[in-house]
Amino acid sequence: MEQRVLDTILDRVRDRLEHNDLAGAIDIIERLYPPDQADILSELEPDQQEALLTQLETEQAADILEELEDEEAAEIAARLPLETLSDIVDEMETDEAADLLGDMEPEQASEVLARMRDADDVRPLLLHKDETAGGLMTSEFLALRERMTVRQALEAVRQWSPEKEEAVHYLFIVDNQDRLQGIVSLYELIKAGPDQRLGEIMSTDVISVPAEADQEQCAHLMRRYDLYALPVVDAGNHLIGVITVDDIVDVIVDEQSEDMERFGGSLPLDKPYLDTSVFQVARKRMGWLFLLFVADTFTGTVLRHFEHELAAVVALSFFIPLLIGTGGNAGSQTTSTIIRGLATGEIRIRDALRVFWHEARVGFSLGLMMGAAAFIRAITWDPSHPLLAIAVGTAAVAIVFWANCLGSLLPIIAARLKIDPAIVSGPFMATMVDATGLYIYFRIAKAILGI
Amino acid sequence: MEQRVLDTILDRVRDRLEHNDLAGAIDIIERLYPPDQADILSELEPDQQEALLTQLETEQAADILEELEDEEAAEIAARLPLETLSDIVDEMETDEAADLLGDMEPEQASEVLARMRDADDVRPLLLHKDETAGGLMTSEFLALRERMTVRQALEAVRQWSPEKEEAVHYLFIVDNQDRLQGIVSLYELIKAGPDQRLGEIMSTDVISVPAEADQEQCAHLMRRYDLYALPVVDAGNHLIGVITVDDIVDVIVDEQSEDMERFGGSLPLDKPYLDTSVFQVARKRMGWLFLLFVADTFTGTVLRHFEHELAAVVALSFFIPLLIGTGGNAGSQTTSTIIRGLATGEIRIRDALRVFWHEARVGFSLGLMMGAAAFIRAITWDPSHPLLAIAVGTAAVAIVFWANCLGSLLPIIAARLKIDPAIVSGPFMATMVDATGLYIYFRIAKAILGI
Numbered sequence: 001m002e003q004r005v006l007d008t009i010l011d012r013v014r015d016r017l018e019h020n021d022l023a024g025a026i027d028i029i030e031r032l033y034p035p036d037q038a039d040i041l042s043e044l045e046p047d048q049q050e051a052l053l054t055q056l057e058t059e060q061a062a063d064i065l066e067e068l069e070d071e072e073a074a075e076i077a078a079r080l081p082l083e084t085l086s087d088i089v090d091e092m093e094t095d096e097a098a099d100l101l102g103d104m105e106p107e108q109a110s111e112v113l114a115r116m117r118d119a120d121d122v123r124p125l126l127l128h129k130d131e132t133a134g135g136l137m138t139s140e141f142l143a144l145r146e147r148m149t150v151r152q153a154l155e156a157v158r159q160w161s162p163e164k165e166e167a168v169h170y171l172f173i174v175d176n177q178d179r180l181q182g183i184v185s186l187y188e189l190i191k192a193g194p195d196q197r198l199g200e201i202m203s204t205d206v207i208s209v210p211a212e213a214d215q216e217q218c219a220h221l222m223r224r225y226d227l228y229a230l231p232v233v234d235a236g237n238h239l240i241g242v243i244t245v246d247d248i249v250d251v252i253v254d255e256q257s258e259d260m261e262r263f264g265g266s267l268p269l270d271k272p273y274l275d276t277s278v279f280q281v282a283r284k285r286m287g288w289l290f291l292l293f294v295a296d297t298f299t300g301t302v303l304r305h306f307e308h309e310l311a312a313v314v315a316l317s318f319f320i321p322l323l324i325g326t327g328g329n330a331g332s333q334t335t336s337t338i339i340r341g342l343a344t345g346e347i348r349i350r351d352a353l354r355v356f357w358h359e360a361r362v363g364f365s366l367g368l369m370m371g372a373a374a375f376i377r378a379i380t381w382d383p384s385h386p387l388l389a390i391a392v393g394t395a396a397v398a399i400v401f402w403a404n405c406l407g408s409l410l411p412i413i414a415a416r417l418k419i420d421p422a423i424v425s426g427p428f429m430a431t432m433v434d435a436t437g438l439y440i441y442f443r444i445a446k447a448i449l450g451i
Numbered sequence: 452m453e454q455r456v457l458d459t460i461l462d463r464v465r466d467r468l469e470h471n472d473l474a475g476a477i478d479i480i481e482r483l484y485p486p487d488q489a490d491i492l493s494e495l496e497p498d499q500q501e502a503l504l505t506q507l508e509t510e511q512a513a514d515i516l517e518e519l520e521d522e523e524a525a526e527i528a529a530r531l532p533l534e535t536l537s538d539i540v541d542e543m544e545t546d547e548a549a550d551l552l553g554d555m556e557p558e559q560a561s562e563v564l565a566r567m568r569d570a571d572d573v574r575p576l577l578l579h580k581d582e583t584a585g586g587l588m589t590s591e592f593l594a595l596r597e598r599m600t601v602r603q604a605l606e607a608v609r610q611w612s613p614e615k616e617e618a619v620h621y622l623f624i625v626d627n628q629d630r631l632q633g634i635v636s637l638y639e640l641i642k643a644g645p646d647q648r649l650g651e652i653m654s655t656d657v658i659s660v661p662a663e664a665d666q667e668q669c670a671h672l673m674r675r676y677d678l679y680a681l682p683v684v685d686a687g688n689h690l691i692g693v694i695t696v697d698d699i700v701d702v703i704v705d706e707q708s709e710d711m712e713r714f715g716g717s718l719p720l721d722k723p724y725l726d727t728s729v730f731q732v733a734r735k736r737m738g739w740l741f742l743l744f745v746a747d748t749f750t751g752t753v754l755r756h757f758e759h760e761l762a763a764v765v766a767l768s769f770f771i772p773l774l775i776g777t778g779g780n781a782g783s784q785t786t787s788t789i790i791r792g793l794a795t796g797e798i799r800i801r802d803a804l805r806v807f808w809h810e811a812r813v814g815f816s817l818g819l820m821m822g823a824a825a826f827i828r829a830i831t832w833d834p835s836h837p838l839l840a841i842a843v844g845t846a847a848v849a850i851v852f853w854a855n856c857l858g859s860l861l862p863i864i865a866a867r868l869k870i871d872p873a874i875v876s877g878p879f880m881a882t883m884v885d886a887t888g889l890y891i892y893f894r895i896a897k898a899i900l901g902i
Contacts, residue, residue: 003799003801033656033658033676035675035676154641157638157641157642158641158642165636165638165639166636166638166677166679167677167679168636168638169620169679185616185617185619186637186638186641187608187616187617187619187637188616189641190605190608190609190637190640190641191608191609205484222700223697223700223701223704224486225484225486226617226618226697227697228617228618228620228679228696228697245679245696245697245700246674246677246678246679246696248700249673249674249696249699249700249703250674252700252703252704252707253674253703253707253795256703256704256707256711256791257791257795259711260707260710260711260714260787260790260791261787261788261791263711263714263715263787263877264714264783264784264785264786264787264788264877265780265783265784265787265877266784266787266788269788272792272797273788273789273792273797273798273806273809274792274797274798274802274805274806274809278809278812278813278816279816281788281809281813282813282816282817285781285784285813285817286817286820288780288784289777289780289781289784289817289820289821289851290820290821290824292776292777292780293773293777293780293821293824293825294824296772296773296776296777297773297828299769299772299773299776300769300770300772300773300828300832303768303769303772304769307765310765310768311765314758314761314762317754317761317768317771318750318751318754318755319751320768320771320772321747321750321751321754321771321772321775321885321886321889322744322747322748322750322751324772324776325743325747325750325775325779325881325882325885326740326743326744326747328779328878328881329716329739329740329743329744329878329881329882330736330740332715332716332876332877332878332881333715333716333717333736333739333740333878334715335715336711336712336714336715336716336717337712337715337717337720337724337732338724339711340707340708340711340712341723341724341725344704344708346723346724346725347724347725348454350454351725354725355724355725358724358725358729358732361729362729362732362733362736365729365730365733366733366736366737366740369737369740369741370740370741370744373741373744373745374744377748377751381751400740425783425877426714426715426716426783426876426877426878426881427779427780427783427784427877430776430779430780430783430877430881431776431780434772434776435772438772
């Protein structure tokens with residue numbers, strides 16, 4: 001829904017609430033999709049949120065809590081009466097319920113669990129870390145036996161009432177010890193003859209993951225093989241949960257946000273930007289900013305080391321920001337491409353040498369171009385000093401070449417060390433190239449100018 | 452599949468082919484999933500590719516072509532005999548077939564179309580631009596009437612044989628002029644009584660998009676509302692195609708790759724990195740590198756402007772890279788967060804002022820911290836020169852504050868002008884802060900040192 005439309009609706013809801021017309025407000029909200037309902041709710045005052053969630057149909061309140069950001073949902077939930085909250089959580093999808101309970105105070109969470117009908121479905125999900133397959137999966141799936149007929153399976157589907165109906169795409173076939181044997185899509189079920197057995201029509205080459213698998217790996221598999229659901233199994237191949245594609249879409253977007261923020265030179269935020277306090281935003285950036293500052297103090301050391309040369313040819317200093325800036329830019333270009341290639345799987349760790357050779361040539365070509373530009377800039381700046389221009393041009397070639405080589409290797413080395421390659425951020429590269437680029441510049445200038 | 456396993460399989464396939472054992476090679480390949488088959492094929496020699504695609508079952512050859520990168524698929528297709536190629540394209544999903552034909556030489560494409568059975572399904576798809584809803588949609592969907600009973604609908608599903616069975620999740624309900632009325636999921640169809648009419652059980656609040664909608668908008672809708680398929684309609688609300696969630700996952704990843712490369716300071720590559728020639732990679736980066744170089748030449752102008760001050764206090768120059776480097780880092784941190792927020796919808800253009808106010812405070816806090824660090828660095832460097840240290844520290848506060856303010860506004864201004872905010876890249880920010888940061892530094896130094 002368009003933001004403008006939502007804003008108008010929000011105004012109307014507020015208006016009703018201010019006139020104590022709760023029923024009127026509910027009337028408006030009920031007609032929206034859950035994500036829009038959640039957007040409206042999160043803009044309201046705490047007491048209004050409470051009133052609405054308590055008065056809405058339990059199922060709708062559950063949908064809204066599912067759609068809110070995790071931390072916000074936990075905050076609002078903490079203020080609801082225990083009875084109401086338990087009823088609402090009971091209606092939530094099991095994976096979302098587990099996420100919410102995990103974000104609440106342990107005491108409150110266990111009181112809610114004690115009151116829930118579906119506590120047994122949710123409890124096992126609480127054992128898994130958030131960013132793993134186990135943390136993503138739902139325990140809502142229909143597992144049937146090979147010997148069952150299609151007619152019986154259709155009947156089983158009719159008897160079944162999952163919270164998240166719109167995500168049901170496959171049935172899972174297990175043996176008598178719940179070990180995963182195959183899957184059948186609803187489409188295949190409809191196509192099959194009523195007396196066929198599930199064992200005959202199921203696909204047996206099922207892609208599954210262990211509960212500990214990283215969410216990024218799950219996303220990669222689901223994307224590569226166009227999966228609508230990914231079964232999660234334990235060490236004995238027992239089916240313990242299912243990851244649905246809509247949840248994976250959110251994972252992909254979140255992982256990308258993390259990469260982008262890391263690449264920008266900060267730690268990823270845990271909440272939407274505008275919900276994150278100034279202090280928290282600053283805290284996420286402070287570490288890298290300071291670390292890079294410390295690393296960058298070496299530039300002063302390099303400069304002091306070449307103090308004599310600087311004093312001899314003051315004009316050398318005019319080109320410092322230009323040369324190290326260009327080197328940093330070239331490094332950032334390289335590393336962003338490599339980081340992204342690693343994230344999508346286009347580049348693998350074992351491609352390191354190929355990538356290096358590729359970038360070395362790219363760096364040399366771009367270096368030549370920038371060297372020519374730098375030479376022209378320097379010679380037009382001071383035509384009486386051709387040697388200076390030659391030094392500046394040569395330094396540009398060398399620095400861009402160096403930046404590309406470094407930028408091609410560092411992310412792959414990080415990946416090899418199981419560190420997120422995105423930490424080789426633009427600022428990181430710029431800082432690496434600052435001191436080293438200065439050193440290259442002055443060595444070359446010394447040699448060419450004979451100072 | 453693990454890369455190592457795939458490599459072993461590739462070796463075995465190559466071995467068979469070198470011993471002219473085509474059947475043996477096919478035997479190995481047939482047991483793989485299509486994405487893995489495509490990976491193997493793309494590593495083989497052109498004549499081996501041709502031989503395999505011609506000898507494989509048409510349906511499998513079609514699956515492989517679907518999985519190959521667009522340009523590679525077009526290259527390989529161009530070498531196949533027209534007869535074989537037409538048969539293969541006939542078996543492809545209609546949206547993939549349209550993409551392939553769009554990438555081929557127009558002459559060859561029309562010859563293929565002339566020989567295809569399903570040409571009429573594919574032709575309309577060729578009219579739409581690649582990165583729009585029309586370019587993404589498939590014409591393979593089952594559209595039924597409201598008055599139809601569930602029993603009849605189930606029968607219609609049984610009669611229907613789409614190429615991409617695994618993506619069938621919904622049926623679409625249209626009126627007698629093909630205008631979209633509602634959707635029914637297969638799950639709902641199974642749950643319903645056989646004599647119920649589709650009109651009774653369908654959901655009527657269907658989210659749909661026009662064919663011209665940008666793919667990013669489609670992705671945003673499907674993610675927000677957890678959709679498994681998104682119907683595409685024309686101006687008269689006639690259903691003309693459907694976008695499936697697996698295709699949207701690829702769009703999300705591609706858009707993010709583009710953002711990341713833009714943010715790194717280059718134009719996005721069109722092909723996987725290692726398939727892109729050195730010349731092409733260099734060409735994608737050259738423009739920005741050169742433009743930023745030109746912008747950065749202003750640093751020289753600023754430095755020359757303050758030549759007198761530099762000569763008076765040579766130590767001023769030691770802190771230049773440190774100060775402008777830190778400013779660039781702070782700017783890059785800010786802009787990456789804002790760009791990402793804009794991409795995910797967390798930040799909207801109308802939030803500009805709130806974002807600015809947020810960042811101004813973040814920038815001031817971080818500035819104070821970096822100012823203290825810079826002061827300490829300068830005073831320990833040369834304890835006899837406290838005024839210099841005060842100037843360096845004050846400049847750090849001002850530059851970081853300035854970088855954050857700039858970094859918060861530029862991406863939103865770009866978005867307002869309908870330019871991809873990711874062009875406000877790290878290198879772009881670093882360059883912006885170079886000359887302006889120098890200017891701030893020298894103005895402050897002049898005032899404090901009285902030079």
